[in-house]
Amino acid sequence: MLRYLLSRLGRALVTLVLIVSAAFIVLRLSGDPAITILGPEAPPEAYAAFRAAWGLDQPIWMQYLKYFGAIAQGDLGNSMRDGRTALEVVGERVPMTLAITLPAFALNLLIGLPAGIFAALNRNTWADRAIMAGSVMGFTVPSFVMGLVLALIFAVKLRWLPSGGSDTISHAILPVVTMGVIGAAVIARFTRSAMLEVLGQPYVRTASAKGLVWREVIVGHVLPNAAIPTLTIIGFMVGSLVAGAVVVESIFSWPGVGRLLVTAVANRDLAVVQVIILMIGTTMVGANLAVDLAYGWVDPRLRTARLKTA
Amino acid sequence: MTSPDLSAPATEGETPLLSVRGLARHYPVRLPGGLFGRPGLLKAVDGIDFDLARGETLGLVGESGCGKSTTAKLALGLIPPSAGEIRFDGAPAPAPARQDAAWRARRRRMQMVYQDPLGALDRRLGILDQIAEPFAIHAPATPRGEARERAAALMDAVGLRPDMAARFPHELSGGQRQRVVIARALALEPDLLVCDEPVSALDVSIQAQVLNLLDDLRARTGFASLFISHDLKVVRQMADRVAVMYLGRIVEEGPPETLFRAPLHPYAQALVAAVPVPGRRRARTALRGDPPNPVDAPPGCPFHPRCPVAIARCATERPPLLRDAGRAVACHLAPASPAPASPTPASPPHAAVSAAA
Amino acid sequence: MSAIPDPTSEPTSPASGSVFTAKAGARAFFEAWPPMVLIALAWIALCLVVVAFAPQIAPYDFLALDLRARLIPPVGMGGDWAHPLGTDELGRDVLSRLIQSVRVSMVIAFLSTLIAATLGVSLGFLAAWFRGRVEQAILMLIDAQAAMPFMIIALAALAFLGNSLTLFTILLGFHGWERIARISRGLAIAAQEQGYAAAVRDLGASPWRIYFRHILPNIASTLIVSMSLNFPEVILLESGLSFLGLGVQPPLTSLGNMVGYGRDYIQSAPWIMLAPAAAIVITTLAISVIGDWLRDRFDPTLR
Numbered sequence: 001m002l003r004y005l006l007s008r009l010g011r012a013l014v015t016l017v018l019i020v021s022a023a024f025i026v027l028r029l030s031g032d033p034a035i036t037i038l039g040p041e042a043p044p045e046a047y048a049a050f051r052a053a054w055g056l057d058q059p060i061w062m063q064y065l066k067y068f069g070a071i072a073q074g075d076l077g078n079s080m081r082d083g084r085t086a087l088e089v090v091g092e093r094v095p096m097t098l099a100i101t102l103p104a105f106a107l108n109l110l111i112g113l114p115a116g117i118f119a120a121l122n123r124n125t126w127a128d129r130a131i132m133a134g135s136v137m138g139f140t141v142p143s144f145v146m147g148l149v150l151a152l153i154f155a156v157k158l159r160w161l162p163s164g165g166s167d168t169i170s171h172a173i174l175p176v177v178t179m180g181v182i183g184a185a186v187i188a189r190f191t192r193s194a195m196l197e198v199l200g201q202p203y204v205r206t207a208s209a210k211g212l213v214w215r216e217v218i219v220g221h222v223l224p225n226a227a228i229p230t231l232t233i234i235g236f237m238v239g240s241l242v243a244g245a246v247v248v249e250s251i252f253s254w255p256g257v258g259r260l261l262v263t264a265v266a267n268r269d270l271a272v273v274q275v276i277i278l279m280i281g282t283t284m285v286g287a288n289l290a291v292d293l294a295y296g297w298v299d300p301r302l303r304t305a306r307l308k309t310a
Numbered sequence: 311m312t313s314p315d316l317s318a319p320a321t322e323g324e325t326p327l328l329s330v331r332g333l334a335r336h337y338p339v340r341l342p343g344g345l346f347g348r349p350g351l352l353k354a355v356d357g358i359d360f361d362l363a364r365g366e367t368l369g370l371v372g373e374s375g376c377g378k379s380t381t382a383k384l385a386l387g388l389i390p391p392s393a394g395e396i397r398f399d400g401a402p403a404p405a406p407a408r409q410d411a412a413w414r415a416r417r418r419r420m421q422m423v424y425q426d427p428l429g430a431l432d433r434r435l436g437i438l439d440q441i442a443e444p445f446a447i448h449a450p451a452t453p454r455g456e457a458r459e460r461a462a463a464l465m466d467a468v469g470l471r472p473d474m475a476a477r478f479p480h481e482l483s484g485g486q487r488q489r490v491v492i493a494r495a496l497a498l499e500p501d502l503l504v505c506d507e508p509v510s511a512l513d514v515s516i517q518a519q520v521l522n523l524l525d526d527l528r529a530r531t532g533f534a535s536l537f538i539s540h541d542l543k544v545v546r547q548m549a550d551r552v553a554v555m556y557l558g559r560i561v562e563e564g565p566p567e568t569l570f571r572a573p574l575h576p577y578a579q580a581l582v583a584a585v586p587v588p589g590r591r592r593a594r595t596a597l598r599g600d601p602p603n604p605v606d607a608p609p610g611c612p613f614h615p616r617c618p619v620a621i622a623r624c625a626t627e628r629p630p631l632l633r634d635a636g637r638a639v640a641c642h643l644a645p646a647s648p649a650p651a652s653p654t655p656a657s658p659p660h661a662a663v664s665a666a667a
Numbered sequence: 668m669s670a671i672p673d674p675t676s677e678p679t680s681p682a683s684g685s686v687f688t689a690k691a692g693a694r695a696f697f698e699a700w701p702p703m704v705l706i707a708l709a710w711i712a713l714c715l716v717v718v719a720f721a722p723q724i725a726p727y728d729f730l731a732l733d734l735r736a737r738l739i740p741p742v743g744m745g746g747d748w749a750h751p752l753g754t755d756e757l758g759r760d761v762l763s764r765l766i767q768s769v770r771v772s773m774v775i776a777f778l779s780t781l782i783a784a785t786l787g788v789s790l791g792f793l794a795a796w797f798r799g800r801v802e803q804a805i806l807m808l809i810d811a812q813a814a815m816p817f818m819i820i821a822l823a824a825l826a827f828l829g830n831s832l833t834l835f836t837i838l839l840g841f842h843g844w845e846r847i848a849r850i851s852r853g854l855a856i857a858a859q860e861q862g863y864a865a866a867v868r869d870l871g872a873s874p875w876r877i878y879f880r881h882i883l884p885n886i887a888s889t890l891i892v893s894m895s896l897n898f899p900e901v902i903l904l905e906s907g908l909s910f911l912g913l914g915v916q917p918p919l920t921s922l923g924n925m926v927g928y929g930r931d932y933i934q935s936a937p938w939i940m941l942a943p944a945a946a947i948v949i950t951t952l953a954i955s956v957i958g959d960w961l962r963d964r965f966d967p968t969l970r
Contacts, residue, residue: 011810014807014810014811015807015810015811015814018807018808018810018811019811019814019815022811022820136952136955139899139951139955140899140948140951140952140955141948142903142906142907142910142923142947142948142951143907144906144907144910144923144926144927145926145944145947145948148926148930148933148940148944149941149944151933152933152937152941156933156934156937239814239815239816240816242816242819243816243817243818243819246818246819246822246911247818247907247910247911250911251930261819261822262822262911262913265822265823265825265913273823276819277815277819277823280815280816280819281814281815284814284815284816285814288814386869388869409868409874413871414871414872414873415871416871417869417870417871418871421869421870422866422869424862424866426862428862429861429862429863429866430862430863430865430866431862431863431866432863432867432881432884432885433863433885434884434885435881435884443867443870443872444870444871446876447870447871447872447873447876448871491866494870
């Protein structure tokens, strides 16, 4: 088990390094930030001073090594715009993003899992068809369309909710619902097919043929087994929530990390973009790692394998 | 009398087409036991020598897992040997590791017929295209029309009707598919054709047809052949010379008539005795147990744990393969060498087996 | 609860009738071609016509301004048939712009999917051919790509690399390659272990011939299915990025770009935004339906 853990951790680390390197390469090799920040008409001395100040005059591999060295020391550079550390700039936005993504994630699970299970247990009834028709939405309606349609209905037409900003709790409702509904659709669809797969297995038929009460079959056999594939999609959901936050925060003028990323990218604020990418990368790698470990916990085959090798 | 080099097969003057010395193929494996499994060495082929003259057919027989197919792949240069040397036409074979241009060019002269013809054919290509493929690979300058003409001639030679040309492999019978494989293998007139259990996947009624076809083609084109089978009858029909393999080694070698009539090695005796002979009730010597795991090959003679006549020496000392007068055997109890050059030597082990049965 | 059915009473496919009737024929037809799939195919066919003949079909030039006819609502919301889908803030015909946008979005998505497929198949085959370190390196790239939401990678890359259409298309071509690479690597390795590829290798064929003449046709159906599942995702990605103003740039227009600019008029002229939004949803829905159907029909092994 320790071996499994270590190899997983090692792979996660390598992935992280690759992500950071890719970010570094793309960001540093594309255009001169000195010109972007200072404008094309600045005197040459200003450019030189700017490059020296940010270490941009050194060879690219030196910058790269220094970058990793700095990360190892927790120094992620300063925002080129307002001089504060990038970590600080990003950090103050994180709570705002969590304030909408965590409820959205909860909404995903609270709607998606029961809907998927219910649809699978009532396969081919009108309820199943309705749930599945609704869940197609999750794959075909992009979050910006969903967000704008919700804003059109609830903010523009009905005037029940504000269409943008972050002053009150009610401002959070539309962003949360937008992300929550889309993710729920994806989870419902996936849970349903995982459940159906398990329901078709011979051991489920055996269990019901043995005379187990159907409820016990579901709780004791079907749900634990259907949970295994469903876990994967939940890891994937974290990624789509992050990507969704970028769009949804832009639509609803929500001052979170996603909107910061869009403005930082537009302003070419390298340090901030890198911090955000590093943060999202760490989140994703962490989520995938958690899913992998949860596998070992849920999947009895892995559990017994662990006992044997331990 | 005994030749100076005991391990070397007898050669008849000219350089053999294929010459194999000390050939071995070992696979590192981890024995069962999870993290604590100790590493082992699976000796699929463990030091064999043989020569194959031009136009000759050498039959390789033995139980499944004895290393016949590995020997075939080694001889063709499809997998690299762990030890030993393979000379083809007097020159060392190109290394199979990189499968570079030299290696690929060598394929032209050595071809293979597989056990499962359906698996060996591309399901998405018509059979004529597949038979013509060797021309495209090794003689890309051949005009398309000519390649197709020659492929059609090959189809005719292996007994496939011209109207089958556009068919796909799954539309043919097993025997017809094997004919396609044979036609493709012979397209460039190779010097060596390795047949790995070419008929064992076929219906018994079809087997004879395919064997006759192979025999026929060999008489016409004169390729040498390494013919691998677990079926003694098949080998007897096809081979000029037979080698019996056991646990990665050759234990006996000789002409099929004498070897099958009077096998010298107790293992060969058991194999021969296991073949049912119509009209004759003979005491059968069933082999006891399974062949040992090639990872844990027993010391001494590998056959001794199952051998009905084993003596103490067999458990400690490995008998060398001794050659004499066209026959060779690796057994301490075989007629003491130097043996009288009699065609049918008195065979104590054989008698012993019969007695034991 | 009687609502819970017995899992063993799953509907089994109706036994093929031995007696052929017109009714049975129609039923068999709709079983092979479900109505949803037919509708989806019809929509995609319409899109392809639009892609091919956009300038001929569009009633107006998509850039033509008509400042006297600004923000005219579509038919059904008070407008007339001169502008069936209304006009935008500059008096440009929304239908003409929609037609042009469908064309741009579809072409970009198609080219990007093609790039992803080429990249994925090549890397997958390289991994399968070399194994060892090359394979490990490619697998690592696949892991890294899969670990990061592509939207984020694309965002960063786009804003820093600039905004040419070519670059944008190539960038989107990096979406989904890792899935295709994973699939083609797995299939190629399986094919190598199987007879036909090994047999062709034993004939002396070059890797090029083994992979592209033999293995590729054998795994093509699976690859096409996975490409068809990639396609709607690229459309969504393209429109998402264009919506944020980081994708297709004016004066050119795409579906996401239309929604993005229409968003400013959500109060006064929601149709500017709704028309392209509907086109995005219907198109991705149609391609997903077709993709699922292809998968069920041709490759049930693909998840």
